[in-house]
Amino acid sequence: MEAKINIQDVTYTYNDKPALKDVSLDVPAHAITVFFGPAGGGKTTLLRLINRLNDLVEGTRLDGRILLNGKDVYGQEVHVPDLRRRVGMVFALPLPLPMTIRENVIYGLRLAGVRDGSKLAEITERSLTQAALWDEVKDRLDNPATALSGGQQQRLCIARSLALEPEVLLLDEPTSGLDPISTAKVEQSLFELRESYTIIIVPHSIQQAARLADRAAFFLMGEMVECRDGDDIFTQPRDRRTEDYVTGRFG
Amino acid sequence: MNRHLSQRIGFGFTALVTLVVVAPILLVVGIIVVRGIGTVNWEFLTAMPRDGMKAGGIFPAIVGTLILTVGTALVAIPIGIGGAIYLSEYARDNWLTRAIRLAIVNLAGIPSVVYGLFGVALFVIFLQFGTSIVAGSLTLALMTLPIVISTAEEALRVVPVEFRTVSASLGGTTWQGVRRVVLPQALPGIITGVILGLLRAAGETAPILFTVAAFYLPRLPSSPLDQTMALPYHLYVISTQVPGMPIGVQYGTALVLLALVLSMNIVATIIRSYFRRRRQW
Amino acid sequence: MNVRVAGVERIVKRLSGLRRVRRAGGSEFAIETLIRVLGFSTIGFVLLIFLFLLREGIPVFFETTLDNLFGQQWYPTFDLLGTLPILLGSMLVTVTAIAIALPLGVLTAVFIREVAPEWTRDVLKPIIEVLAGIPSVVLGFFGMTVLAPFLRESLGIPTGLTAFTGALLLAYMALPTIISVAEDALDAVPKGYRDAALAMGATEWQTIWRVVLPAARSGVVTAVMLGMGRAIGETMAVMMVTGNAARMPLSLDSLFRPIRTMTATIAAEMGEVAQGSVHYHALFGVGIILFVLTFGINLMAASAILKKRRRGGLR
Numbered sequence: 001m002e003a004k005i006n007i008q009d010v011t012y013t014y015n016d017k018p019a020l021k022d023v024s025l026d027v028p029a030h031a032i033t034v035f036f037g038p039a040g041g042g043k044t045t046l047l048r049l050i051n052r053l054n055d056l057v058e059g060t061r062l063d064g065r066i067l068l069n070g071k072d073v074y075g076q077e078v079h080v081p082d083l084r085r086r087v088g089m090v091f092a093l094p095l096p097l098p099m100t101i102r103e104n105v106i107y108g109l110r111l112a113g114v115r116d117g118s119k120l121a122e123i124t125e126r127s128l129t130q131a132a133l134w135d136e137v138k139d140r141l142d143n144p145a146t147a148l149s150g151g152q153q154q155r156l157c158i159a160r161s162l163a164l165e166p167e168v169l170l171l172d173e174p175t176s177g178l179d180p181i182s183t184a185k186v187e188q189s190l191f192e193l194r195e196s197y198t199i200i201i202v203p204h205s206i207q208q209a210a211r212l213a214d215r216a217a218f219f220l221m222g223e224m225v226e227c228r229d230g231d232d233i234f235t236q237p238r239d240r241r242t243e244d245y246v247t248g249r250f251g
Numbered sequence: 252m253n254r255h256l257s258q259r260i261g262f263g264f265t266a267l268v269t270l271v272v273v274a275p276i277l278l279v280v281g282i283i284v285v286r287g288i289g290t291v292n293w294e295f296l297t298a299m300p301r302d303g304m305k306a307g308g309i310f311p312a313i314v315g316t317l318i319l320t321v322g323t324a325l326v327a328i329p330i331g332i333g334g335a336i337y338l339s340e341y342a343r344d345n346w347l348t349r350a351i352r353l354a355i356v357n358l359a360g361i362p363s364v365v366y367g368l369f370g371v372a373l374f375v376i377f378l379q380f381g382t383s384i385v386a387g388s389l390t391l392a393l394m395t396l397p398i399v400i401s402t403a404e405e406a407l408r409v410v411p412v413e414f415r416t417v418s419a420s421l422g423g424t425t426w427q428g429v430r431r432v433v434l435p436q437a438l439p440g441i442i443t444g445v446i447l448g449l450l451r452a453a454g455e456t457a458p459i460l461f462t463v464a465a466f467y468l469p470r471l472p473s474s475p476l477d478q479t480m481a482l483p484y485h486l487y488v489i490s491t492q493v494p495g496m497p498i499g500v501q502y503g504t505a506l507v508l509l510a511l512v513l514s515m516n517i518v519a520t521i522i523r524s525y526f527r528r529r530r531q532w
Numbered sequence: 533m534n535v536r537v538a539g540v541e542r543i544v545k546r547l548s549g550l551r552r553v554r555r556a557g558g559s560e561f562a563i564e565t566l567i568r569v570l571g572f573s574t575i576g577f578v579l580l581i582f583l584f585l586l587r588e589g590i591p592v593f594f595e596t597t598l599d600n601l602f603g604q605q606w607y608p609t610f611d612l613l614g615t616l617p618i619l620l621g622s623m624l625v626t627v628t629a630i631a632i633a634l635p636l637g638v639l640t641a642v643f644i645r646e647v648a649p650e651w652t653r654d655v656l657k658p659i660i661e662v663l664a665g666i667p668s669v670v671l672g673f674f675g676m677t678v679l680a681p682f683l684r685e686s687l688g689i690p691t692g693l694t695a696f697t698g699a700l701l702l703a704y705m706a707l708p709t710i711i712s713v714a715e716d717a718l719d720a721v722p723k724g725y726r727d728a729a730l731a732m733g734a735t736e737w738q739t740i741w742r743v744v745l746p747a748a749r750s751g752v753v754t755a756v757m758l759g760m761g762r763a764i765g766e767t768m769a770v771m772m773v774t775g776n777a778a779r780m781p782l783s784l785d786s787l788f789r790p791i792r793t794m795t796a797t798i799a800a801e802m803g804e805v806a807q808g809s810v811h812y813h814a815l816f817g818v819g820i821i822l823f824v825l826t827f828g829i830n831l832m833a834a835s836a837i838l839k840k841r842r843r844g845g846l847r
Contacts, residue, residue, distance in 0.1 A: 081422040084422045097432055098436060107421055108422050110431075111427050146531045261741065262643075265647050269644070276660070277659065358578060360830035361823060361827075362765030364765075366581075368588075369584055397574075426563055426564055454669070486670065487772070501673065505673050
């Protein structure tokens, strides 16, 4: 598998305090990569650097490079909205926009200038199916999205990102507020999506990390301790700290 | 003295004071209604004045106030909302933003008569609009601007920041996010603020004293460079400068102005509570 | 990538001073520039107002002596432009108004927030908002036709158009502001203070009087400043009830005699001046005084509020 994303010597400081220190790793295409570790490790920060969502924050400094398909994400000619369409993000809390279900799904498309009604409808059905939500909402697409349950809203957010056909999908603790059934549905969708997308996920538990990971990276206090295949890192961690965390000695 | 007795007295005293504060408000409104309602009829509202203003109606004054209010809205709304969007969505925390906020505080505190002076100096004389609807509207708009900006910015701020983040993560620019998500959600609050600002403009006399207002015009204004009558100015003149003006006409005029302003207030309040209930966040 | 787009990027970067790169589409850039301009416009307006006030007001310093301007007689028709009477007139009316409004406002705020049951709030607040909405000319009219005669009869004074009448009206006009700020100040007092006092056996009244109010003191000071700013700038209501006599308020019973404020002076005389005359420039000079005064007061009040917000005091 060739690397989809290369993270090279990234150091990121916020108000002179380092949130990430010298992080380097490669994210393979068509696989699920997991960033795991205790709170404050920098996992969410790193995710937000990949789609440049942290551009909106003042007082920060970035050293190092992040390459997508070999090109620097922070390069001069990068069109940031375009980048964010290619690298989609799902947040920890379900955040439906205050609109109908249909409008939520096609929001990104409308922003990109897609107007053709039939195309929009087709993409809506496809994305909702990929997010395992289509059957539950297909006859109430024009209801407000806030009327859905938490789990449904989160799958709506996934569908919303998928509608733009991103190359990469970033998920930040997407199932943290959800019940086990919804969580299982989301995880199942991720397995199926892996075929066509590159997925990076910050799981909300070690167990979820173990379930999902093709590759996994352990983060501790801004440092990336080790990054290996999912099977190996949980059963035979090389670093003492990883082993302590995985076995529950801290966290 | 027993502590509980002194508490009773203390509480009672504050209740008394509140009564002293609230009762006169009802008194003022009540007296104006009671003494003015006799004069206010369909003719009073729709006819032109006769007999040196002592009879007939105050139609041109009502129309004049409406025209000035519309003129004020046309200028204050775009500038005010634009400024509010800048402060809420684009401004960073630096000296420039602080200067802008200082300027708004300043504008909000300027006495209305000083706005009138400025209006004369700039619009009437320097820009040579003369005493005209244009001059009066621009002066009123400037006075209304800080109110519109403050309330509109507040309405924008209240919209959860998550919406902006989500919009950005789906490839939206700042403006797209504002236009498609934030602004529509903030609209009820903005409209409420605009109405409150406009009702203030409708009731003000000092800014229009020397920039537009005329006491007696034989015809309704036909161009923006005309003068016009206006309710607040009309009330001022007929109550202080026209001997022999029937008191009923004075109270009637006061009642019409009061009713206009209070009904705008009620509309704004209704809009605010209606949309607050329907909020999706 | 064409050079024009690159140029746009450079301008955007310099304007916003950021490291980030943004390439905006043409119309989007136009809209965002427009918004920026509108944002800066407020500064422009303030400067413009100050500029024109200066332009028309400064000449008065060249057209007459300082002795005249700081003199005690304002009779423009005789070229006497002593601003002291109207300055002191504004002060007298304002200070009296605040002296009336402050206790009324604070005690009402205490009643609404601390004493009265919740449902009364929904009745009282709208009524107070009505007061805030009444145009000043309507209040002035009421003052003239109802309040002044009433005061004349009940106080046995020659005329009801006095400084006191004006102060009374002004007090009521400032009340909504003072009540609102006082309410906020009371709310901001940490619940812990009240709980501690009550736990030590104080009655609620004692708690309010000895603990909550003192803690809310700075908020009350802010209320005073905002109220004063409002009162000094008020025009129509005072003009219609203070009798408009520009006399020096030198004794206590000046309170119950006619007086004139700076605002009323401008409003009353602006219509009669010849443009460019000394009188005309003098009125603008008074306008400058008002501009600076209200700016100073509101600045102090606003920075007090801002400081509290940063410290987490006010909600």
